[in-house]
């Protein structure tokens with residue numbers, strides 16, 4: 001739900017060729033990035049920034065940061081915390097300014113000129129970062145400080161900074177001999193090129209795997225809009241008939257509607273086998289080699305397997321902890337999926353189907369179950385969710401009740417697009433705390449999905465307060481009409497604002513440890529936690545009012561929304577668990593493991609984890625699991641579920657302690673939301689909760705367990 005924007009630049013870096021262009025534009029005081037912004041909260045002067053300002057500012061910013069780092073590395077004075085780590089924290093300010101604004105506009109409001117800059121700068125930024133990470137003189141200083149850290153009498157946050165910096169360098173291979181550094185570089189290069197090859201093959205495989213119907217009757221059940229889209233898709237490829245392109249997950253959206261069982265089976269199999277046709281687009285040899293390379297990399301860096309290396313800076317810390325967590329969810333998830341399967345089978349039997357439920361039937365019949373049991377009419381619901389009302393009386397209201405925050409819209413802060421709104425956030429004592437931008441409406445020059453990011457990072461060392469933003473893709477109403485959104489959109493607003501709160505409450509000394517810069521298996525915790533308030537009765541009743549009459553939503557309709565949340569959760573969780581197991585097992589192979597046969601490996605893993613189920617396939621098959629082979633989620637897919645455990649567990653704590661109260665909110669803010677990455681995240685969580693996290697609340701909120709037998 002929340003895209004990591006940092007990935008935008010790195011993806012471009014991987015795909016971009018050598019389309020170099022040099023910038024002759026001068027960089028001087030006329031460039032709006034030249035000096036720190038004089039606007040409130042150092043907000044970017046979007047009214048003065050032109051597209052052509054970015055590239056010279058990037059070039060100057062990188063040169064400046066490299067010079068600063070060189071100066072630290074070459075300092076003749078012995079290394080101290082002050083002259084090395086603090087100096088590093090203070091470096092790169094210009095680059096930070098331009099990067100933050102650039103990430104924002106390229107994600108939410110891009111254009112061809114910005115895309116060109118992005119393509120040009122991405123590999124240069126990566127190379128600049130590599131140069132810093134591999135600076136041996138700099139690492140020697142950090143290592144010297146790390147080795148004497150316990151005798152330096154520093155505060156806990158400063159100690160954490162030393163450990164964090166040291167770990168980042170070591171993880172990148174700074175401790176290796178020169179010969180091993182060369183080997184590591186070779187492995188990284190092959191990994192990167194195979195990973196790109198995987199993505200290229202998969203794109204081609206998915207394109208070639210699209211389902212083609214030559215007879216209209218095959219598409220029975222699809223709506224007119226879907227059929228026209230399929231006809232257009234075929235035409236675009238100069239093919240006769242109707243084409244259904246493949247989505248990246250195993251299940252395909254149209255399987256919910258197609259009444260022709262043979263079509264469903266054909267479409268499903270097109271998806272399942274997309275990258276396993278033995279042709280040029282077959283990815284199996286690529287992933288087998290990728291897994292092997294990662295085994296070798298881990299061994300070189302001194303770890304038993306790749307997951308062990310990846311998880312060192314995560315909350316879970318070890319593959320054993322992640323595997324144990326995933327394994328523990330399997331019985332409840334598969335039991336629920338089994339009971340859902342029985343329900344679906346009884347629908348099939350009642351209709352005299354005469355067959356056993358198969359994966360391609362699941363969504364089609366589940367939809368009938370959903371209509372019978374949970375049907376929600378969006379057009380009835382939406383009039384109760386007018387966007388501004390949801391924002392002010394829902395999202396902001398919950399933050400006021402929990403944390404005492406108040407919000408005032410500011411029209412004097414420049415924005416990058418007229419739809420963007422800016423709010424100043426005030427603390428309970430009236431002190432200015434942050435700026436919050438929101439940009440909710442869909443535009444065709446905006447990335448899909450929703451996300452949060454930062455324009456200015458909070459840091460006491462740098463004297464900065466946070467400037468954060470939320471972006472989404474809700475339908476924009478025609479002028480004069482209210483923006484009525486779905487409950488899913490409402491939940492998205494609470495989710496992204498949960499990330500925003502993690503940024504807004506940041507109260508740390510060092511910018512590197514501030515706000516949302518935490519491990520992947522923690523970063524979605526505050527956002528998913530904040531989602532819970534969307535349906536919390538006191539909050540829901542405060543914002544769910546009809547936009548014309550002001551009437552609260554009828555209780556029956558509100559109850560339907562709640563019930564619908566529990567639909568199909570056995571299937572949904574099981575397919576995620578299967579994907580998470582595949583990821584973890586691929587990345588816990590030891591360096592001595594032979595090259596794997598992906599199909600045999602996959603079947604073996606799913607069988608031994610009790611997830612080889614006739615009707616519930618993994619959400620991604622190994623051969624098209626883009627997250628782990630290309631998108632940087634290797635040994636990290638479990639994190640989606642891990643953070644869900646945390647947010648449900650945390651919300652259960654709130655429920656057990658009086659719910660929506662200032663006391664609860666302030667405690668959560670003080671012990672979690674304000675802390676960024678200043679402490680070991682597992683310790684931070686346990687200190688707040690007073691116990692280890694439990695999966696029981698997650699099973700309850702997913703509807704996999706009776707609410708009555710759930711104790712935290």
Ligand SMILES: [Zn+2]
Nearest residue numbers: 001002524527
């Ligand atoms: Zn998120």
